[in-house]
Amino acid sequence: MRLRAVxxxxxxxxxxxxxxxxFELAEGEILGVLGPNGSGKTTLLRCINHNLRSQKxxxxxxxxxxxxxxxxxxxxxxxxxxxxxxxxFPFAVSEIxxxxxxxxxxxxxxxxxxxxxxxxGDAGILHLARRSFFELSGGERQRVIIARALAQQPEVxxxxxxxxxxxxxxxIEILECVVTAARTRGILVVLVSHDVNLAIRYCSxxxxxxxxxxxxxxxxxxxxxxxxxxxxxxxxxxxxxxxEMPFRTVTFLPDSGVR
Amino acid sequence: MxxxxxxxxxxxxxxxxxxxxxxxxxxxxxxxxxxxxxxGATLVGPSRVHVRQLVRLLxxxxxxxxxxxxxxxxxxxxxxxRVLMAVCVGCALAASGTAxxxxxxxxxxxxxxxxxSSGAAFGAALAILLGLRIVSQLSAxxxxxxxxxxxPAGVVYxxxxxxxxTSRASLILLGVALSAFFSGLVSFVLYLADERLxxxxxxxxxxxxxxxxxxxxxxxxxxxxxxxxLFLFTDEMDILAFGDRSARDLGVPVERVKKILLVGAALAxxxxxxxxxxxxxVGLVVPHIGRILIGANHRYLLPFSCxxxxxxxxxxxxxxxxxxxxxxxxxxxxxxxFGAPFFAALLLTKGARTGWAQ
Numbered sequence: 001m002r003l004r005a006v007x008x009x010x011x012x013x014x015x016x017x018x019x020x021x022x023f024e025l026a027e028g029e030i031l032g033v034l035g036p037n038g039s040g041k042t043t044l045l046r047c048i049n050h051n052l053r054s055q056k057x058x059x060x061x062x063x064x065x066x067x068x069x070x071x072x073x074x075x076x077x078x079x080x081x082x083x084x085x086x087x088x089f090p091f092a093v094s095e096i097x098x099x100x101x102x103x104x105x106x107x108x109x110x111x112x113x114x115x116x117x118x119x120x121g122d123a124g125i126l127h128l129a130r131r132s133f134f135e136l137s138g139g140e141r142q143r144v145i146i147a148r149a150l151a152q153q154p155e156v157x158x159x160x161x162x163x164x165x166x167x168x169x170x171x172i173e174i175l176e177c178v179v180t181a182a183r184t185r186g187i188l189v190v191l192v193s194h195d196v197n198l199a200i201r202y203c204s205x206x207x208x209x210x211x212x213x214x215x216x217x218x219x220x221x222x223x224x225x226x227x228x229x230x231x232x233x234x235x236x237x238x239x240x241x242x243x244e245m246p247f248r249t250v251t252f253l254p255d256s257g258v259r
Numbered sequence: 260m261x262x263x264x265x266x267x268x269x270x271x272x273x274x275x276x277x278x279x280x281x282x283x284x285x286x287x288x289x290x291x292x293x294x295x296x297x298x299g300a301t302l303v304g305p306s307r308v309h310v311r312q313l314v315r316l317l318x319x320x321x322x323x324x325x326x327x328x329x330x331x332x333x334x335x336x337x338x339x340x341r342v343l344m345a346v347c348v349g350c351a352l353a354a355s356g357t358a359x360x361x362x363x364x365x366x367x368x369x370x371x372x373x374x375x376s377s378g379a380a381f382g383a384a385l386a387i388l389l390g391l392r393i394v395s396q397l398s399a400x401x402x403x404x405x406x407x408x409x410x411p412a413g414v415v416y417x418x419x420x421x422x423x424x425t426s427r428a429s430l431i432l433l434g435v436a437l438s439a440f441f442s443g444l445v446s447f448v449l450y451l452a453d454e455r456l457x458x459x460x461x462x463x464x465x466x467x468x469x470x471x472x473x474x475x476x477x478x479x480x481x482x483x484x485x486x487x488x489l490f491l492f493t494d495e496m497d498i499l500a501f502g503d504r505s506a507r508d509l510g511v512p513v514e515r516v517k518k519i520l521l522v523g524a525a526l527a528x529x530x531x532x533x534x535x536x537x538x539x540x541v542g543l544v545v546p547h548i549g550r551i552l553i554g555a556n557h558r559y560l561l562p563f564s565c566x567x568x569x570x571x572x573x574x575x576x577x578x579x580x581x582x583x584x585x586x587x588x589x590x591x592x593x594x595x596x597f598g599a600p601f602f603a604a605l606l607l608t609k610g611a612r613t614g615w616a617q
Contacts, residue, residue, distance in 0.1 A: 051507050075510030082508075088364040088500045089555035094275060099498050103510040110272075117271045129274065152509070
């Protein structure tokens with residue numbers, strides 16, 4: 001499985017949000033898309049599964065052109081976890097995860113329930129099955145949405161700041177659960193975030209975006225450097241790796257230095 | 260690994276099956292209640308009909324012994340079409356309300372609140388005023404009501420996606436404006452109507468006293484077509500509860516589904532309004548009761564709304580024709596008197612945003 005974007009561009013009316021974005025992602029890789037607010041990260045993510053129809057460029061899943069697939073077929077290959085989901089009516093957790101089976105038309109109810117059960121197990125929400133979505137905490141809600149995404153049995157998982165409003169523990173737990181599930185199921189992951197340190201922990205490849213363009217792309221060593229981050233985020237960045245830390249850590253500092 | 264007792268696949272399947280069974284049982288109970296209420300409502304009215312006569316009438320093709328001609332006429336020509344009409348109109352309004360709340364993600368939406376009923380009323384009134392005939396006058400009325408029901412529905416649909424229509428209130432305010440606009444047009448028609456005034460006044464109040472087999476024969480197929488259109492998209496209505504963008508990510512062709520739902524809801528509403536005038540609050544209240552009793556899943560909520568809407572309007576109609584005999588109270592007045600406080604309560608509780616059926 002290989003995901004390839006070639007020169008994808010999108011503009012909202014006359015305002016250009018994404019210009020000529022290209023990248024490649026191979027099986028087993030997790031792509032971190034980093035950049036400040038308004039840099040085009042979410043637009044890129046939405047263009048990948050054709051939620052937004054890019055005006056230029058093409059996205060390929062192996063040899064398949066996404067633009068030529070119908071909407072349900074796209075939803076069988078791509079699942080999205082947005083930053084937060086607002087629900088209007090009091091559905092039970094298991095009903096929400098069952099919605100993930102919608103793109104798969106020709107399956108039996110019994111098989112659907114098996115998949116739903118597996119997805120809920122991987123997301124760690126089997127004990128919440130009968131609860132209403134409204135009663136859940138932010139972290140639990142996000143797990144429900146992850147389970148719904150896994151129930152789609154996608155080949156690519158698109159995460160749009162999935163831990164934005166969560167506390168540190170929930171952030172780590174959510175990403176651990178997604179990454180584990182993706183690994184065991186062989187799903188490609190694209191993670192959009194502006195939390196650089198969180199992305200460093202989980203991603204194997206990186207895109208740095210600014211003003212709708214990809215500024216740099218590649219591995220951790222190639223992309224996550226003080227110069228690149230300072231340039232993209234417009235604030236002084238220090239990349240360090242203290243002895244006791246397993247990952248390098250990025251700290252952003254005001255120009256006036258440390259007070 | 261075990262999570263609070265619910266762990267194995269078998270257990271999960273059993274729980275889901277239990278939930279679905281419970282909901283199905285509830286629907287069956289409701290259907291039985293509706294059937295019983297329909298029989299009961301046939302007996303109530305200015306001249307009492309005994310249940311034994313009804314039974315004998317139903318047996319008459321077999322036994323050959325008929326009941327007195329006058330009783331027969333009351334039952335067959337007056338009561339039965341009226342009962343069926345109440346169920347048909349209640350079902351149409353409640354099903355349309357359920358679909359509108361789902362497609363606009365707005366628990367305050369209903370045919371009346373969004374101005375669709377007023378649009379239909381204007382269409383019907385206009386057809387009566389102009390004496391339009393397409394095959395018959397009645398079919399012209401339904402057709403004109405449908406066309407004008409689509410106007411406010413289309414405006415709401417087109418503007419609901421506007422970036423500035425973000426809050427729940429703005430959609431409702433738009434509906435209020437549309438309602439006022441078409442009510443103004445209805446008043447204008449009324450002003451012009453002079454001698455045909457009587458039949459147009461009827462639209463303003465809403466009621467079932469004009470029920471007969473001809474009108475039922477016109478309304479029922481349109482209601483059925485509209486409601487069946489809604490039934491085709493129950494899964495999509497569920498998914499739309501997470502918003503258009505999320506629904507698209509799950510593979511729902513959002514715009515197409517919404518357009519079909521809108522046409523279905525407008526068709527059912529227009530047919531109901533053409534024969535019974537504007538009867539408010541049924542479409543608003545019933546889906547809420549349904550979400551409390553049977554849950555938000557539209558595969559169960561929509562049939563619940565159809566049955567409960569029929570039952571509710573049937574009950575209201577019985578009240579209307581038995582409270583102050585021999586006078587009849589228009590059904591629209593009764594639903595407004597009960598519905599308005601409910602709507603106010605709904606605004607307050609929903610403002611807290613904690614959800615209803617917990």
